[in-house]
Amino acid sequence: MTPRAGRVRKPGVAFFDFTCCEGCQLDALNLTEDQIMDLLRAVEIVEFREVKTGGCESYDISFVEGSIAREEDADRLRDIRERSKTVIALGACAHIGGVNCLRNLVPADAALQEVYGDAAGDYDILDTVLPIDAVIDVDYVIPGCPINPEEFARTVADLLLGKEPRLPRHPVCVECKMAGNLCVFEKGQTCVGPITRAGCKAICVTAGRHCWGCRGLVDDPNIDAQREILDDAGLTVEQILEEFRIYFSCGKEAL
């Protein structure tokens, strides 16, 4: 009897979440039916709290959503790192801290007091909220708030093919112009598209808003020039901080 060749083991993929809304995990599955079938044919999803129970010892690819707000989260994250071949930050919270960093604008004690009142003493939080690369080494990033499902699909396909996933190095302006949008500044408003990494197809501006910077900065942002154009548009430093603090409060992405 000819021994049957053993089934080739599919890469094991896991999803984890920390401080976040879990929207990016949802968007990771916001693929076409075909893509989901293709994905399930190519990988084995071994741990994913949103869609299945159970866990696994080790992972080929771990997608981590959320930022780190408590010491126990940091420990758990380090444990995931040890058991994962590849760790990918999924979305703005994991990548740059995301909206959770708004908490960094006030002292931790005050934040606890504000939220939990008398019960504040029951909780222990880090002094500041951290993006995951402040705790562990991160291999790749899928940025955005939320992530772009197409970028997720492409990253997975690239990794499975052994190709280095690559983020756009240019700013949102490029995709915004390709989309044929009128510049936000020309409408008398302000925007951080010129220093924010592209890949979102400029959806916010296309939908009539401005870029908030959720995908983080480009590699070599000209922050001084960005300040000057915001200044020219009539914004004071305080107004800039107020307007754009959502994604610029982690200290990592200072405006």
Add this chain to the structure above:
Amino acid sequence: MRAYDILIIDGEPIVRESIREWLARAGYNVEAVGSVDDALEAASEHEIHVAVADHRPDNAGAIDMLCRVKSEHPKITTVLIASQPSHTVEEAAAQACEVDHVLRPFPPDRLERLIRETMRSIHAEREGPVGVGLAPEPLAEVVEPRETFVLSSVALKALFDSLAASNRVFAVVEREGKYSYQAVADFAELSLDFDTTLLPPTRFLFPPRETLLDLRLGASPAAEPVVSEEASVLFGVHPYDLRAIELLDEVFMGQQPDPNYIARRRNTILIGIECLRPSATAFAPSMDADVVESGFDLMLAPVNGDFAVIVGTERGSKILQGRDGIRAPTDAEIAALSAQREAASKRYRVQLSVSRARLPRLLEDYYDDPYWGDRSRTCLSCGSCVMVCPTCFCFDVADQVDLDLSTARRVRRWDGCMLSDFALVASGENFRATREDRFRHRMFRKGKYLVERYGIVGCVGCGRCTTACLPRIASPAEAWNEIAEIDRAERRRTRTLRGKADSYVPHMATLKRVAPLTEREKVFELRLPRDQEVGHQPGQFVMVSVPGIGEAPISIASSPTRRGSIELAIRDTGNVTHAMHGLAPGAVLGVRGPFGNGFPLEALEWRDLILIAGGIGLFPLRSLIQYVADRRDRFGDVTILYGARSPEERVFTVDLAEWSRREDLTLRQTVDQGSEAWGGHVGVITTLIPSIVIQPAKTMAVVVGPPVMYRFVIGELKKKGLADDQIAVSLERHMKCGTGKCGHCQINGIYACQDGPVFTLEELNVLQEAVA
């Protein structure tokens, strides 16, 4: 028998018709039927390539229907669309009759792609292998002379409607006070009076993203070109954008033609509209792009409530054929057209302060100027300037893999030299790493590189980049004007600092010695005051003057290696030379110079030399021969050929005798007419050349003589295997100033007194006026 590409079989009329409409819009001939009997009838009456049926509960017989079609017409490719993807359906289809393809309905373009591939392989089978890439075919033929007609606005609307009936039409639409090209079906929506659009219409020829290839991965990879042949009309394109399309045509349809661009360009009708309301940042007239004579099928211009239409091509002429409401323009309308064009050209607020033609050299001179660093300090590297530019065409190419890991697309998308990673290579090296590098590159590309490469200006002055740039630094006109201003300031500065205002004041030289050479020629030895050296190179000349008589250019006949004085050999031929012939030692003469470039010593050193002089051509050449004799070890074999009309007319006979005695020089002489005393060679100078032995690879020739001599001597030298850059000649020209101003010595664009008088043949080839 009609040929249908696709047959749709579906019992549900709504489904049937919507699939039919969608595929017809994609350009296919589609027949749709409701039952298998109708399908079989259609298949036997017509030629059908693909049969499609949708597997749904209410169209349950889909598999059977396809199978029956397939069994009677095995050549037809059968496609089953299965809304509920399940293996049962696939297996059922396979078991029943091996339906060729089972497709899920999403994404919807999958069916279109499959049909496209099927059709392509059918055509390929019929026509044999098709090479990848289209041959560059000429575009619609240009018509001359370009005729002008007038259309009423009602007739223009009818023209638009007829174009829109069978093509996608992109025209300018206003939104929030800004204009952009959109697909327009209703004439009432479009604007023909606009300043400029956010994005240029070039994106319909060269889109922001496009698939170049469909790829198959795995063990037997394959690449299929994807070329869209969809027809469209650009309705309302300003002249500056047409000028930009001219550049794109040259880039994509000249050398190494681009199949995707060609297909779009060939299938795109261009209808221009004159720009009467320029944007505040535009400078099209400075770039010769506010009015164009060609590059459109039709060109519109509003005139007194109607529209003038100029026919640019055969295709344009056909569009107008047989239309109502077309008439010839009146004289008043023709006058009005040119008057409004004139008025429009005055409405531009930005202007280039330097001639377009001077830009390449101007920029070259200021490559290292700190200006580029200063100006680009606030550059965000956001790429907005290049994204909105009609003449930008740089792109990136990347493979986008599907999650099935078996298919991918090779996609090209706009890229730009202003983006920080544009010149980044995999090893991490960035060849234009700084904002300054990139900013300067863009300005050079627009003002210099593209013009030099394609002969078409790289900027059309549309002003879009100026508007799009947040730090307000992107305008080429501003940058070039500022460089021109730096240049003017620099020139002003050096004019006053460096320009010793004594260019015309001669040194007063003393005549030390005068000796006759022949009846008409004498040699004069001059010494500058305080034993100054003239500091010349062999082949240069000085302006010599006799006060009151005048000044004349005289080449220096002695080598700078003979220090202390210079020798001038002069024929008594004009006022100045005649006066000089009457002077005795001790007389004082004016000397200015030296001028000109001299013989190319660097090219001559270490080579074998053939030095050829005819008549008094030996005067300048003697300076070189002396130089070579004095630095003999720096040259290879040296052969001197000298020809004169008669033995008596030979000049510098003492020198000739000395050179002939020297063993390290070979001298051959000839005279046109011999005499009894002459025992040497007789014949024109060219007769000396055939017998000399040369090694062409290491030889340089220098020829000086009367113009008539050059052609024949050069012919003989070329027979010996010398190339144009191995032959140098010295040209005589009328000269008055020696400083590149008076204009007498100009040969085409160059001045013999500064850039010459010595030229290689290679240099002369581009100077039509230099007869040599």
